[in-house]
Amino acid sequence: MKLSVLTLSLALLAACAADDAPQTVSADSSATPSTNSSAPATGGRTVQAQAQEATTLGDKSRRAPNDLTRALTYFDGESERTVWISNELVAEIGPTEEGRARVLQFDSTAEQALQPQAGVRLWRLRALQSADEASRTLTRDELRFSPVVHETASSASPRGALPGGAVATFPADWDRARIDAWLAKHGTSIVEPAVLEANMFLVASAPGLASIELATRLHATGEIVSCTPNFWREVVTR
């Protein structure tokens, strides 16, 4: 048995090595399936942009430059992670006509960027000092804005935003009263449960970078299991 396993494993690597060789493939994307249902009327087939992809393995021309400079760290569980703040994009949380008017009042040259999914509308601001300052200015009453954040230092990387709040997980033996008291001591409160069985709750903060500040502050106490910013993330249907 072992001999046959080894033989087949070597064959597998040989096949892989063959794949490694630089190769040219057709750029025809006609068989490309839907990767996103954002255009449901067409069934999502044939994503034309993919026809423009690089055609040779090892062609690194599509690697995007690291054009973002402002970064913030936060804790995801025990792992420290970084997000980079967009130079030009602001996210409107829960898009409304009132929100659109407010953005255009703030910056009459603002343009709506491609809307990645319902629930968030992205704006490219021309008269921008900084995305977080703009978000703080735009946020008022029911209108919530956040700077767009990226997962890498490249503005071509997946986008996120901070609609407000942080997700806090408390020790299993803490009851609701203890949690409420602890949060009150730290100037916040529960918005809603996320996973009750795990003692995980969404706790309140303003949208934008205040979410990271709160999560970092609560995490730093060392008294709770974890606390992470409540992100909106770009995800796709498959």
Next chain:
Amino acid sequence: MAFERILVAAIAAWTLSACGGGGGGGGGSAPAAPANLAANINGAVIELTWDGSVGAQSYRIYYDLEPGVSRAAFALVTEVAHDNQSAVQGVDLTTGPSFRGFFAITAVGGGGDESALTGEVAADTGLSLAADTLYSHQWHLHNVGQGGGTPGEDVRIEQAWAAGVDGTDVRIAVVDDGLEIGHEDLFFNCPPGESHNYTNGSKDPTGGAHGTSCAGVAAAVGGNDLGVVGAAPEAFLVGYNLLQNFTSSNEANSMTRDAAKNWISSNSWGAPDGLGVPQPSSSNWRTAVETGLANGRNGLGLVYLWAAGNGATTGGAGPGDNSNLDGRANFYGVIAVGAVGDDGVKADYSENGANLLVCAPSMGRANHGISTVDRSDGAGYNDGAQAGDFPDANYTNTFNGTSSATPLVAGVAALMLEANPALTWRDARLVLAQSTRINHPGDVGWFVNGAGHLFNHKYGFGVVDAQAAVTLAQGWTNVGPMLTHTSSTAAVNTPIPDADPITGVSDTISIAGSGINFIEHVEILFDADDHTYVGDLLIFLESPTGSISLLSEPHNISGGNVPYDGWVFGSVQHMDEPADGDWTLTVRDTLPGDTGTFKSWRLRFRGRS
């Protein structure tokens, strides 16, 4: 508003005819609850009868698809007037075939006061599978060569149905962009008031075409002379429209919502495909999934299905994106699903991965898509005027992607869980993996792992086979407790030779005394955080038996590079191999121009003694 929509759908689905009419006087207090409620089935008509209550002006008919009928507005079917001429009251409800549910009624007095509910009665109008009008197009269920496909390249579901297994009492949660619970071919499988809308907190997640089509693949109503048939045509469906309001909190919540009632969570979404860089899951999501595994389904654990990803064609050359770069799809608690076409060959977009457990039919060769439910009245993919699509805009034949393959496996899993409700989430994985059909047998990627299982990084253990899965599930004895063993972290700190596809850097971790004789999942934590182009790297893990998990193949990336900074790969390939022995990780930088260091790695095994 949401309730009105459900009610409208209910009325549309039910034809009503009261047995009697007339009215009557009434007092101001609630009458007694009616007595002797009974249901008689006459073809597709449910005849409800009960003894009239003194003082009743009318009777309200409530239903649910699951036991536990309530007086909630969404459960109200209709209200019929009291018949003064008869002691026995009644109403006929025409549901169409394939309805299963429960009814209870109240009496309403003249002042509008309503009695308590009666005890509930069950009603089942029976099922005649495969009679639906578009069934002949559903090659993924029964491939007879429609459209040039290869006969037999399907999930062999008819044999399972013929054995009387159709998903009864199993509930599938479709986490997606929405679910049209009032759709004519979904309505009677969607328990009222059980879905959730993350944008407004209501019970109606109607709004997304993608989730609706996924739901149809999993569990469209069968035998109702309408449209299509789901893989589990009698399973329940609930929809959570997470993608309409995707926040960390909602994401975690959607994994565990109603985890006692939901048996299966079908997820046809994920991080953007085609970027070719690691995209981690969040700790909150992992905690939520682990909570669902530990506590869901009354401790047996939810079965999480995950679309492997559609990014294999992006990048223009090489293998494209790999499912193992998706921190959700490679997590030990989920089942990653790839896609094959109607010829059994991998759909070109479907991502490879050592984390793939199984694959299932979807659009592949010749763009032959999947026929399923679509949003009603042209609100989805098909507006009724699409060339080649169905004239009936409530359905589409263009559904595709690993998105479609995933709910198909969810439906098959529902059949398995009906056949053996005692399966834990781990047993469900094992049954699925060990009952597959080997597709594309000529592909060079097939090999035998150290436990004798055939595996292919394109296909996992093969195409799901419903008949075999149900048969295996029926005779399955649950495996013992899960053991976990984590190695120490090996510090390597060796530069990876650039543009050297032959040598690379290898390091070995020796495992002893793990107690794990049968591996179920291996996590490989890998750190090369200074390498500036992850697409350069060929990374593979060799087990003590000599079988190899291919973790990363050279590929082009799009957008910004994300380094392997404590990245966790997942592999199911070593299923049933022992953990003890020498494990070797090899890293080769196959392409010029970027360099970095193999810094460290660590292994974590999950399995049993």
